[in-house]
Amino acid sequence: MDKSQIASIIRQDHELPPCIEDWGWKYHHLGIPTDKKMPNEKYLPQFKFYVSGFDSNPFGIEWMRFEKDSPIHPLIQSIPHLAFVVDDLDFELTNRDLKILTQANAPSEGLRVAMIDFNGVPIELMEFEL
Secondary structure: OOHHHHHOOOOOOOOOOHHHHOOOOEEEEEEEEOOOOOOOOEEEOOOOEEEEOHHHOOOOEEEEEEOOOOOOOHHHHHOOEEEEEOOOHHHHHHHOOOEEEEEEEEEEOOEEEEEEEEOOEEEEEEEEOO
16 A cells, blocks of 8 residues: 555544554554653663653553653654554565654664654554564
């Protein structure tokens, strides 16, 4: 499915998004930028930001608080993002005609991620090594 086909999708209220229904992506979390210190924050020094909430939230909500000099893309620092688990990150990035914000990288052992921009909304794609 190319970009023009993605943009022309019209679906009914009861239908799941094509990324879930057709492509097999699985919802993982919603990342919400904040400037407030949150309980039980974990600091990620390589990205200069704090994360919290994911491990204790039944809906996969994660709070992100960025330092002023964080290297993370400004769109990710200002707009909430959805994250999906994919089976093959390289396939998704090369075959879906997606606008890549952050190239595939390994922020931790056993995990590869990339960020895309869809109509001004950041979307995180995650591939876990199992």
